[in-house]
Amino acid sequence: xTDRLAEMxxxxxxxxxxxxxxxxxxxxxELDDTVRLVEAAIEGGADGFEIGMPFSDPLGDGxxxxxxxxxxxxxxxxxxxxxxxxxxxxxxxxxxxxxVMGYFNTILAHGLERFVEDAASAGVDGFIVVDLPPQEAGxxxxxxxxxxxxxxxxxxxxxxxxxxxxxxEHGSGFIYCVGFVGITGERAEVSSELPGLLSRVxxxxxxxLAVGFGISRREHVRAIGELADGVVxxxxxxxxxxxxxxxxxxxxxxxxxxxxxxxxx
Amino acid sequence: MTTHTPxxxxxxxxxxFGEFGGQYVPETLMPALAELEFAYHEAIRxxxxxxxxxxxxxxxxxxxxxxxxTARLSxxxxxxxxxxxxxxxxxxxxxxxxxxxxxLLARRMGKRRxxxxxxxxxxxxxxxxxxxxxxxxxxxxxxxxDIRRQSLNVFxxxxxxxEVRPVSSGSRTLKDATNEAxxxxxxxxxxxxxIIGSVVGPHPYPAMVRDFQSVIGIEAREQILAKEGRLPTIxxxxxxxxxxxxxxFHAFRDDPVRLIGVEAAGEGLDKRHAATLGxxxxxxxxxARSFLLQDEHGQVQEAHSISAGLDYPGVGPEHAxxxxxxRAEYRSVTDDEALAALQTLSRLEGIIPALESxxxxxxxxxxxxxxxxxxxxxxxxxxxxxxxxxxxxEALGVTV
Numbered sequence: 001x002t003d004r005l006a007e008m009x010x011x012x013x014x015x016x017x018x019x020x021x022x023x024x025x026x027x028x029x030e031l032d033d034t035v036r037l038v039e040a041a042i043e044g045g046a047d048g049f050e051i052g053m054p055f056s057d058p059l060g061d062g063x064x065x066x067x068x069x070x071x072x073x074x075x076x077x078x079x080x081x082x083x084x085x086x087x088x089x090x091x092x093x094x095x096x097x098x099x100v101m102g103y104f105n106t107i108l109a110h111g112l113e114r115f116v117e118d119a120a121s122a123g124v125d126g127f128i129v130v131d132l133p134p135q136e137a138g139x140x141x142x143x144x145x146x147x148x149x150x151x152x153x154x155x156x157x158x159x160x161x162x163x164x165x166x167x168x169e170h171g172s173g174f175i176y177c178v179g180f181v182g183i184t185g186e187r188a189e190v191s192s193e194l195p196g197l198l199s200r201v202x203x204x205x206x207x208x209l210a211v212g213f214g215i216s217r218r219e220h221v222r223a224i225g226e227l228a229d230g231v232v233x234x235x236x237x238x239x240x241x242x243x244x245x246x247x248x249x250x251x252x253x254x255x256x257x258x259x260x261x262x263x264x265x
Numbered sequence: 266m267t268t269h270t271p272x273x274x275x276x277x278x279x280x281x282f283g284e285f286g287g288q289y290v291p292e293t294l295m296p297a298l299a300e301l302e303f304a305y306h307e308a309i310r311x312x313x314x315x316x317x318x319x320x321x322x323x324x325x326x327x328x329x330x331x332x333x334x335t336a337r338l339s340x341x342x343x344x345x346x347x348x349x350x351x352x353x354x355x356x357x358x359x360x361x362x363x364x365x366x367x368x369l370l371a372r373r374m375g376k377r378r379x380x381x382x383x384x385x386x387x388x389x390x391x392x393x394x395x396x397x398x399x400x401x402x403x404x405x406x407x408x409x410x411d412i413r414r415q416s417l418n419v420f421x422x423x424x425x426x427x428e429v430r431p432v433s434s435g436s437r438t439l440k441d442a443t444n445e446a447x448x449x450x451x452x453x454x455x456x457x458x459x460i461i462g463s464v465v466g467p468h469p470y471p472a473m474v475r476d477f478q479s480v481i482g483i484e485a486r487e488q489i490l491a492k493e494g495r496l497p498t499i500x501x502x503x504x505x506x507x508x509x510x511x512x513x514f515h516a517f518r519d520d521p522v523r524l525i526g527v528e529a530a531g532e533g534l535d536k537r538h539a540a541t542l543g544x545x546x547x548x549x550x551x552x553a554r555s556f557l558l559q560d561e562h563g564q565v566q567e568a569h570s571i572s573a574g575l576d577y578p579g580v581g582p583e584h585a586x587x588x589x590x591x592r593a594e595y596r597s598v599t600d601d602e603a604l605a606a607l608q609t610l611s612r613l614e615g616i617i618p619a620l621e622s623x624x625x626x627x628x629x630x631x632x633x634x635x636x637x638x639x640x641x642x643x644x645x646x647x648x649x650x651x652x653x654x655x656x657x658x659e660a661l662g663v664t665v
Contacts, residue, residue, distance in 0.1 A: 054564075055563070055564070056435065056564040056565045057435070057440065057441075057444050057550060057551075057565050058444075059291070059444045059447045059448060059451075059551070060291040060448075060451065062448070063434070066434055067434075070434075070435070073564055078562045079562065103549075104289055104549045105548045105549045105550065105557070105559065105563040105565070106562060106563035106564070107563070108547075108548055108549060108563060109546075109548065109559065109561065109562055109563025110562075110563070130291055131289045131290055131291060131549065131552070132289060133288065133289075133290065133291075133292050133295055135279065135288070136287050136288060136289055153292065154291065154292045154293075155292060156291075156292055156293040158293055158295075158296050158297070158454060158455070159292065159295075159296065160296050160299075163292065163295055163296065167292070178292075178293065181293060181451075181452065181454060181455070182293070182451055182452035183291075183448045183451050183452060
């Protein structure tokens with residue numbers, strides 16, 4: 001089985017640039033928008049994609065993602081919507097890594113085994129579960145590993161050496177380093193704590209490191225590219241898509257990626 | 266009388282009550298939870314902390330609260346019934362017990378900025394009170410819908426010097442105020458102490474709040490032994506998040522005492538309600554695994570109760586554990602039954618209970634005819650009804 005995440009980081013490392021992973025909630029802004037928006041982002045330069053699985057109480061997310069999740073749920077988005085989008089993307093030839101980002105309760109409600117099976121057969125590469133730190137993740141992590149998929153953990157600047165070690169042991173695919181102490185959302189500047197965090201994490205692991213939370217501009221991507229293997233762009237991308245009309249959305253998504261990856265300025 | 270094997274000591278070192286509890290939080294909070302757990306265990310072993318807390322509970326809160334025998338209610342239901350009078354505490358409810366202890370802990374940890382969530386406003390008022398007492402900055406998150414329903418408590422918090430931040434996301438009630446408080450904590454974790462109002466949230470909160478509330482049951486146990494020379498046969502308390510119930514139950518966990526928790530059945534269990542243990546399924550919300558009102562896809566549903574303090578779709582993980590292990594029984598009482606019980610207790614005993622506590626009273630009234638001759642009942646009268654007079658008047662169609 002090919003490891004799409006490993007392939008992606010091998011390629012972007014060879015090209016001396018960070019992998020760019022945008023995030024959008026599934027089933028949003030309209031229920032059937034996910035496939036065309038992911039494809040547009042990939043055309044614009046995205047190397048992989050994080051698909052958000054909506055939850056009613058996203059306590060790790062800022063207002064932009066919260067509002068989007070609320071709308072996605074109202075649209076009728078469920079775990080099945082996420083899997084259906086991934087299946088369609090794979091059938092249309094998308095080879096980029098696709099990760100599901102969400103909260104544990106919606107996974108529990110689907111049933112852990114069934115969730116991992118459905119995700120694996122749809123073509124999902126890994127999971128980021130915001131409210132599932134490694135010491136509570138045992139059962140899910142076992143199933144995910146057995147299916148040959150990745151558990152990606154978040155690592156914030158507040159992390160102690162013990163926590164960094166724990167996450168380095170349990171994580172796979174890459175480690176998602178949080179650029180800021182806080183919830184998701186745009187920030188003007190990249191945190192001054194980031195280089196310190198990244199070097200502390202590097203001491204514990206050879207896994208690729210991606211940085212997210214607060215990334216909204218080309219300068220951020222360029223600066224982080226000097227320090228890390230990947231960047232995740234969430235709220236800024238969500239906001240930009242939210243402001244577009246239905247007809248403009250794919251073009252806006254594509255343009256956003258072209259600008260932030262530096263393909264066009 | 267049934268005998269019980271002593272309960273295992275819960276939670277375990279990772280905060281699990283059997284399959285429930287735990288720490289389901291963003292990684293950013295893990296160091297803060299570890300710091301809190303360490304500080305908490307250190308504090309309760311420190312005689313100076315215990316003494317300061319005991320002094321405040323006595324001289325500021327007004328403890329011990331009385332255990333009041335009810336002559337007319339007892340006659341009406343056919344069992345000897347006592348009320349544990351948490352309504353007589355400063356600020357009018359049991360909430361202050363755990364808040365004053367956490368305020369001391371925050372000060373000891375050097376955290377000068379306090380945040381809290383509130384539904385009805387009782388926990389917010391208690392938190393604002395303690396912040397005034399200790400000179401701490403106080404920010405209270407409260408849903409816009411609750412701000413509308415509980416304008417008097419909002420005003421009280423402001424008089425006490427707190428900033429009340431309206432929450433407009435989701436259902437704009439306690440659940441969403443809690444999300445917002447957690448977001449604040451994730452963002453400002455280094456200088457902020459989050460005072461959680463119930464036995465909910467990630468470990469160590471459920472165990473810590475229970476321990477700080479356990480003074481209720483410890484006192485009640487001593488008081489009933491002094492008055493009656495024996496233990497109660499039944500202890501009854503309402504359950505929203507479940508802090509007053511854990512506070513009463515904990516001291517009786519190894520005794521042959523029936524523990525009955527009473528949830529809000531709202532408009533009825535087939536309509537809008539807040540009977541999380543009765544009708545919910547296990548899930549994860551606000552940092553812990555417990556029972557949860559949710560749809561088939563795991564989206565959390567809105568709860569409903571006439572009592573804002575019970576209007577919460579989750580419940581403390583230890584209650585889930587007590588339910589599954591069958592150590593406690595959980596029943597539910599409708600809005601109408603609670604309203605009737607509020608009036609019954611007011612007229613029979615001259616005590617106006619909070620709508621929350623009225624659910625526990627209503628459960629005992631409903632049990633009339635099932636009591637045995639030797640039954641001895643303690644109801645936790647967790648709060649007083651002053652705050653609810655507008656709601657009650659509206660429900661009864663009266664303009665005040």
